[in-house]
Amino acid sequence: MKKKHMARGTGALVLVTGLAISAIGNPAHAALSGQALVNSKCATCHEAKTDQHWTRIGESRRTPEGWDMTVARMTFAHGVKLSSEERGAVVKYLADTYGLAPDETADHRYIIERTPSVVEHPESKPIGDTCARCHSYGRIAVQRRTEDDWRKLVHFHVGQFPAIEIQAGGRDRNWFEIATGDVAKELGKVYGYDTASWKQWQAQKHADASxxxxxxxxxxxxxxxxxxxxxxxxxxxxxxxxxxxxxxxxxxxxxxxxxxxxxxxxxxxxxxxxxxxxxxxxxxxxxxxxxxxxxxxxxxxxxxxxxxxxxADKGVPASVLSVQPAMVRAGMRTTLAINGVGLNGEVNLGRGVKVIKLVEQSAERIVAEVEVAKDVASSSRDVQVGRASGAGLLKLYKQIDYVKVLPQHPMARVGGNGGSQPKVPAQLEAIAWAAGPDGKPGTADDIRLGAVPAAWSVDNLNKMAAEMQDTKFAGRIEQTGLFVPNGAGPNAERKYKTNNAGELKVTATVKDGSRMVKASAPLIVTVQRFNDPPIR
Ligand code: HEC
Ligand code: HEC
Missing domain, CATH: 2.40.128.120 (Quinohemoprotein amine dehydrogenase alpha subunit, domain 2)
Structure with a gap:
């Protein structure tokens, strides 16, 4: 690794782990050197190999949140003392020196973005089966380690949590042997330390965001x-x-x-x-x-x-970013706003869409009155302004053929009541779809039209839920699709005086002209998450 002089400002992440609240980024820049702090706070246990490589520190790469979790763990598990400013500076230095290139995180950003109710599809089956039992697969996929360091991580799991092998269904296999054997090898291969992406990213000059x-x-x-x-x-x-x-x-x-x-x-x-x-x-x-x-x-x-x-500074290439509304029904006359940069030239929305007049026109926004022909087929259209084009931004449709509720497997959590964990609501969306050129709904050529307003309702998901009166106790849904769970309980009014968890079915009813189109999804209202680390 190249020798660099590091004199960074503080960079405390604004994150909360289950056990240690991290500091909020302190704008009063105490110019702490992360590298010097690693030498003074970490090198007592992690021997320095070079001036930028200490044992274990230097054998893995992580996101800022990943580093913050480990540094937090060093404080509560191994007694390292760091002020919030020092912790921020260490995390900044480690994330800069041992981070991930943009394309190394691209497929799993949902886990750092804290996107709710994502159902994962592990790329590696052996890793998924062995590791994504207690926490997400994404937590693993946003780290890179040497095979040896992955193996040490398995040892840490068993050393720190000796019951781990018999938890989360772990008795179905010889977990430790598999995890330190084939799975450590697979981890070293799929999420290995040395990658072309990282080498290239380190050699590249990084952009100034201003x-x-x-x-x-x-x-x-x-x-x-x-x-x-x-x-x-x-x-x-x-x-x-x-x-x-x-x-x-x-x-x-x-x-x-x-x-x-x-x-x-x-x-x-x-x-x-x-x-x-x-x-x-x-x-x-x-x-x-x-x-x-x-x-x-x-x-x-x-x-x-x-x-x-x-x-959007002067001289950037023109581009079309969005159009509002993004879906227009055949035979409609409407006002469309096109958003972008450097917009200049003729507006072209393809055959069957007539631009009647421009109401407003600037380099960043064009407002146009348009008319969509009656006989236009349900289709996805590029929005063109001069030479700039936004692929598939405008959806034309004959009718809404069906609706899907997103997320597909929503989850909310009871909470509050003065307890430590706040309620976790679930924000639902009704997404309209139209059949594609084959005229059959439910096939690969269907067109996703976009989010539409809906009337929302909840019902009990099953017989047990009906008996427990889950609709009465678990929470309520607002007409924006926001499900707000109830207080945690225990609730003396409930059968068995239990908490307010429940199994519900949410239904979105969408009005499409004179038709009503409905869609449902199961909604699980579950208990609090008492340990909620930055990377779940
Ligand atoms: C008192 C000794 C001690 C100090 C000081 C210490 N660590 Fe550790 N560290 C350990 C031990 C023991 C392990 C192995 C067990 C574990 O992972 O908790 C470890 C593991 C690690 C790992 C590997 C964790 C993983 O995810 O597999 C990293 C990275 C690390 N330490 C970074 C740091 C940093 C950064 C500091 C300074 C802020 C630090 N350590 C300070 C004892 C220490
Ligand atoms: C039986 C439950 C369980 C299984 C199975 C499991 N983990 Fe973990 N893992 C944990 C716990 C508990 C922690 C530490 C607590 C926390 O922060 O969530 C953890 C932490 C981690 C961390 C973060 C370490 C740090 O320093 O912050 C990584 C990465 C990880 N596990 C990867 C793996 C891999 C790879 C496997 C498969 C070989 C695996 N886990 C299997 C329970 C599990």
Whole structure:
């Protein structure tokens, strides 16, 4: 590894582990050196091999959250004493020196973005079967280690939690032998330390995020939004952020806060947005031209939205980012807003969509009155403005053929009642679909039209739920699709005086002209998660 002089500012992650609350990024920059801190705080147990490599530290690579979890563990399991500023500086240094390249996290960002109710499909069956039993597969897939270091991690599991082999159905196999044998080899192969991506990323000059950005996104329960952000550099990998977000429903929010970039692309910001504290978990990508990710409420990460931003400084290439509304029915006349950067030239929405007049036109937004022919087929259209094109952004449809409730397997958690764990709501969305060219719904050519308003209701999922009156006790659903669970309990009014968990069925009823289209999903209202680390 190349010798670098490190004099970084503090970088405390705004994260909470089950056992140790991490510090909030302190804007008063105490210029602590992470490297010096590793030497003074860690090298007593982790022998220095070079000035940037200590045993165990230097044999794995992780996300900032992954490093924060381990450093937190060193404090409560091995007695390391760190102030929140020191912890932030150590995490910043380790994430910069031993991080993951953008493409190494691309498939598993949901786990760092804290996307609710994701059902995982492990890429490696042996790793999935052996390891994704107690925690997510994603936790593993956003780390890279030498085979030997993966094996040591298995030893840590058994050493720290001796009952591990008989937990989570572990008696179905000779867990320790398999985990230290074939699975450690597989881990070293699939998630090995040395990769071409990391070598290339280390050699690359990392982007400066400052500038003006044009953004679009979706907030389940509220809708699509577009806006702008101004990002200014305040120090080494540190920025101030000011944003405006305008929602499709006409409401507007502004946000202000600060950000730290780890590993040259891992953007972590804390902002005050519309009166609430929110966190952004974005990546600047391989070339720093985009910011992509999820943001969520600081104390309620089930509620948030997605965001995509591109640079909007002078001279950037033109691009079309979104169109609102994103779905228009055949035979309709409507007003469309096209959002992008450098927009200039003729608006072309393909055959059967006539642009009647332009109501507003700037480089960032075009508002047009359009008419969609009656006989146009349900289809996905590119939105073109001059030479810029947004692939498949506009959906045309004859009718909504069916609806799906997202997430497909939602989960909410009871909480509150003065207890330590707040309630975890579930934000549901009704997604409309149309049959594709083959005219048959449920086939590969179907067109996902987008989120639509729905009337939401809940029912008991099964006989047991009906007997326990789960609909009465587990919570209620708002017409934005937000399911709000009840207090934890125990509840003396309930049969068996049990808690307020329950098994429900949510149904979305969508009005499509004179037709009603319904979709349902099971909704599990379960107990609190008492240990909620940054990476589940
Ligand atoms: C008092 C001794 C001690 C100190 C000080 C210490 N560690 Fe550790 N560390 C251990 C032991 C023991 C293990 C192996 C067991 C485990 O993983 O908990 C370990 C394991 C690790 C691992 C591998 C964990 C994994 O996920 O497999 C990393 C990385 C690490 N330490 C980093 C650090 C850092 C960074 C510091 C300083 C902030 C530090 N340690 C300070 C004792 C220490
Ligand atoms: C029986 C439950 C169980 C199984 C099976 C299991 N783990 Fe873990 N794992 C844990 C617990 C408990 C922790 C530490 C507590 C926490 O932070 O959640 C942990 C922590 C981790 C961490 C984070 C370590 C750190 O320093 O923060 C990684 C990575 C990990 N496990 C990977 C694996 C891999 C790889 C396998 C398969 C070989 C595996 N786990 C199997 C329970 C399990």
């Amino acid at each position: 500038g003006v950005w044009r953004l679009v996104g979706n907030r389940p329960g509220v809708g699509a939004y577009e806006g702008k952000a101004t990002i200014a550099r305040t120090g080494d990998d540190r920025y101030s952020v000011a944003m405006v977000m305008r929602y499709e429903n006409g409401s507007e929010e502004s946000a202000k806060g600060s950000a730290i970039v780890y590993t040259g692309h891992e953007w972590r910001a804390t902002l005050k947005q519309g009166g609430r504290d929110i966190h952004q978990v974005f990546s600047l990508g391989a070339n720093g031209a985009e910011l992509n990710g999820r943001w969520f409420e600081a104390n309620n990460d089930a509620v948030g939205g997605t965001m995509r931003a591109v640079r």
